[in-house]
Amino acid sequence: TYPHLDPEQAADQTRALWGLGQEPAPNMIHLLEARGVRVFSLPPDCQDADAFSAIRRGTPYVFLSTRKTAERGRFDAAHELGHLVLHCEHASPRPQAAEPEANAFASAFLMPRAGLLAQQLHNAGIDRILQAKRRWGDSAMALTYRMHNLGLLTEWRYRQTARQLAEMGYRTSEPDSRMPRESSQLLAKVFQALRARHISTTDLANAVNIPPQDLNEYVFGLVPTPIHGGY
DSSP states (O other): OOTTSOHHHHHHHHHHHTTOTTSOOOOHHHHHHHTTOEEEEOOTTOOSOSEEEEEETTEEEEEEOSSSOHHHHHHHHHHHHHHHHHSTTSOSSOOTTHHHHHHHHHHHHHSOHHHHHTTOOTTOOHHHHHHHHHHHTOOHHHHHHHHHHTTSSOHHHHHHHHHHHHHTTTTTOOTTOOOOOOOOHHHHHHHHHHHHTTOOHHHHHHHTTSOHHHHGGGTTTOOOOOOTTTO
8 A cells, every 4th residue: 555655656656566567457346356355346226325445354345336337437446446555544534635536546547647648649639539548448538637637638628628528428428338347257256166066145145144135236246047946
């Protein structure tokens, strides 16, 4: 963790530690799981939070909404990683600056400065931005904001571009998205192993003290289809 660094530096250090260089980040959920973070989904009807994170008994946890586009889900995952990296020493509630700091971390982690500058996006138009956002796996609005932050778009150009994107439906969605929603690799393997041992999903739900019908909502819909015997 890097609570002493600013978000940009912390994102760069985390990327370097994880061997990502300046390339686009791979599947964020797989990336977090490979580093020991337990990632779960939030129920679709959860309106109180898009995502949240916590550390319990030394293990980091991230919970993500499945209601968002794949691109926005990636940003949420990077945002929660920012909290784990920057704010793990703070007791709840986190300081007021925590949310903008986590946003800045996510932006820098998903769109690293040197990697983005190398794409020659200075004063890029809408078509070029939409092309670039597919490379980086981010929302068009997030990429536009990052480009402005790095000086690739003037204030006037940024406002014009953001307005155009909003008119095209990109303020709250990604109309052209073909990116599949990221899901858990670890949980899929867990269910495969449990199924091989004939442990039913009902047994698992009872073990974690939640109704069996609710289990699927926390595991990205990965609960196996029941077969004879309830497995």
